[in-house]
Amino acid sequence: MRQKKSALASVTVLERLRAAGLRPTRQRLALAKLLFARGHRHVSAEQLFNEARGQRVDVSLATVYNALHDFTGKGLLREISIDSSSSYFDTNTGNHHHFYFERTGRLEDIASDQVSISALPSAPGGAEISRVDVIIRVKA
Amino acid sequence: MRQKKSALASVTVLERLRAAGLRPTRQRLALAKLLFARGHRHVSAEQLFNEARGQRVDVSLATVYNALHDFTGKGLLREISIDSSSSYFDTNTGNHHHFYFERTGRLEDIASDQVSISALPSAPGGAEISRVDVIIRVKA
DNA sequence: CCTTAATTTAGAATTATTCTAAACTGCTTG
DNA sequence: CAAGCAGTTTAGAATAATTCTAAATTAAGG
Incomplete structure (x- = not known):
């Protein structure tokens, strides 16, 4: 069941990327899974980068920034700047x-x-x- | 009349700084005059710095940052971060x-x-x- | 005036983010 | 399914806003 659940999550994420017109690369898939696996979240680029690292996802910080911006551009995320020190990305786009x-x-x-x-x-x-x-x- | 008006503005600004418990230095007085001379405004540190320079007010960028933060701390300004690229200071604190x-x-x-x-x-x-x-x- | 603590400053340092240019990789086509 | 190309990734440099540092200056009070 663990396997299946995880596989399903991947499929969903892959479909979401495809639907958005984003090529589902290894990096984008991994990041999207982290972002959308569970309920809504608010993450900074640095946070997501560390999380990915923690799970042995080999991805560069530049790619995290690229992905966050690409996702935002396609409406999968919303960017929020509250504290000028860094911006957050919200998985709740409603x-x-x-x-x-x-x-x-x-x-x-x-x-x-x-x-x-x-x-x-x-x-x-x-x-x-x-x-x-x-x-x-x-x-x- | 011009002279007098300007003198009055200075006095007011000086009083405001004193009332806020901020030592009215030449730099703070000049910046406060630029900020509060007319109606409410929204300025970035860089903007205020350039404005001061334009009027031959000899002040460093670090001092502009210090003054903006000191003024904010005393309730003379309100800081706003909308776009994460830089923050603005609003003279309208209401x-x-x-x-x-x-x-x-x-x-x-x-x-x-x-x-x-x-x-x-x-x-x-x-x-x-x-x-x-x-x-x-x-x-x- | 003199002293002292607050302020200013130049320039270095820091932090988040973007850029660059080269390497890599999904996808489409033949 | 091999080839090629556009789209991606990446390391590291570059940028931009802001903060820090430590020394020099200055306002305020006695």
Whole structure:
């Protein structure tokens, strides 16, 4: 069963990459598995790189950056910059918001139906809104 | 009148620095004048540095960083990190939100009464909320 | 004035990220 | 299924924003 489960996960990930028009290379498959294996996560490039290393996935840091950007470009990830020191990539690309724990730097999702924003001013000059981010900064 | 106006501005800035417990040095006074002279603004360290240079204010980049952080620490500025490439300092420290123009990187204030957020989930573990940022990203 | 602690500064150091150019590898075609 | 090419990967250099260091300067108080 372990074997099968793992094989299934690979298949899914491979399909996701194909569907996105990304060539499923060994590196992308491994990184995508780490990213999408379980529930949603928020990772920095460095974190993902270390995780891959820890699992003996031979991949360079440059490739991690490339993959994260490629995935983001294809809508598989969303990039978030909260703390200017580094950016995070969120596997949850749906409409949602975040808690940001200032002390630890950790992010936690808030389902979009938990926050309701009203009376949004229209963008100046009728410009199109590409997304609305709500970040609740928490002192803990 | 010009002289007087400028003198008044200096006095105000000097008082603000004193009130904040910051020694009003030549550099801080000059930077504070640039920052607070007119309406609210969003500046990066590099921008402020160049502006100072342009006005023959002899100040180092390190001092600009120091001043921006000191001012932020005393509540005279608020730091904003939207794009991970650099951070901005906002002279408007009141409760408000932002439009972010993705193409140009420009920020524009949105008065807090223009956005109403309801049903905020309480912070996990009863942690204290230090601030809520709403960023409306605009494709223009 | 003099002293002292705070501030400024040049330049080095650090950190995250991107770039470069060469090596490698999926995929398609013949 | 072999060949070739475009797309990928990679090591290491390069870049950009920011911070650090240690020495020189300066504001504030007696």
